[in-house]
Amino acid sequence: MTMRSPALIGFGTMVKKDFLRIFRIWAQTLLPPVVTTGLYFLIFGAFIGSQIAPIQGFSYIAFIVPGLIMMSMLTNAYTNTVFTFYFAKWAHTIDELLVSPMPNWVVIAGFVSGGVVRAFLTGILVTGVSLFFTDLELANALVLFAAALLTTLAFSFGGIINAIYAKSFDGMTIVPTFVLTPLTYLGGVFYSIDLLPETFRTLSLFNPILYMVNAFRYGFLGISDIPLLHCFAVIIGFTLVMFLWALYLFHKGAGLKR
Secondary structure (H helix, E strand, O other), X not given: OOOOOHHHHHHHHHHHHHHHHHHHOHHHHOHHHHHHHHXXXXXXXXXXXHHOOOEOOEOHHHHHHHHHHHHHHHHHHHHHHHHHHHHHHHOOHHHHHHOOOOOHHHHHHHHHHHHHHHXXXXXXXXXXXXXXXXXXXXXXXXXXXXXHHHHHHHHHHHHHXXXXXXXXXXXXXXXXXXXXXXXXXXXXXXXXXXXXXXXXXXXXXXXXXXXXXXXXXXXXXXXXXXXXXXXXXXXXXXXXXXHHHHHHHHHHXXXXXX
């Protein structure tokens, strides 16, 4: 695509529109996750965490901060994309995008970019709040960025998939409530899986969020319950599957109209 191609212009317009929307309603998009995660820091870190022994040489709050930041980022990536895409389907503006010169993958990228932007903005704000509770280290910035980018991409694709299948606004809450939230809490955010009995440790290995949290934690602290290469193999594979699934649904066309 050239710099003046209709597809690239359309993509830029979609990115700009979602970027401005995020800031226009910042009290709904950026403030809630900061307040919620701040309460996690206060309760689990300052109050309860002060009574818990260090994990792998780090205080409990320092150990859980990377996981809480990642939890906030992936949740907001998913939420942003599922709502913007479903609203486009509900308002029939998706029809205009489907008949535009933009290929399906560019339309998907336009929606996904909003989820990634919101996730990174949330991550930066939550990281700033965490500094009031603990001193953060930075072991590997490249690993940190790669883990954050791939994870937010994966869950942004997931938001599109959920929105395509959703038949009503209530349909957008089923996956976050019954799938995303349990997997996140059981993904090693609040504990090291090395502390679990062997059976539960083995079951945890089937949770993709475990690998995302550990890769992100390695970027900050330089520690991980899972070998780093294994983490990125799972994250890349999961992201690719979610992208291909979303692209398949676009090509198929089912569920894109309300």
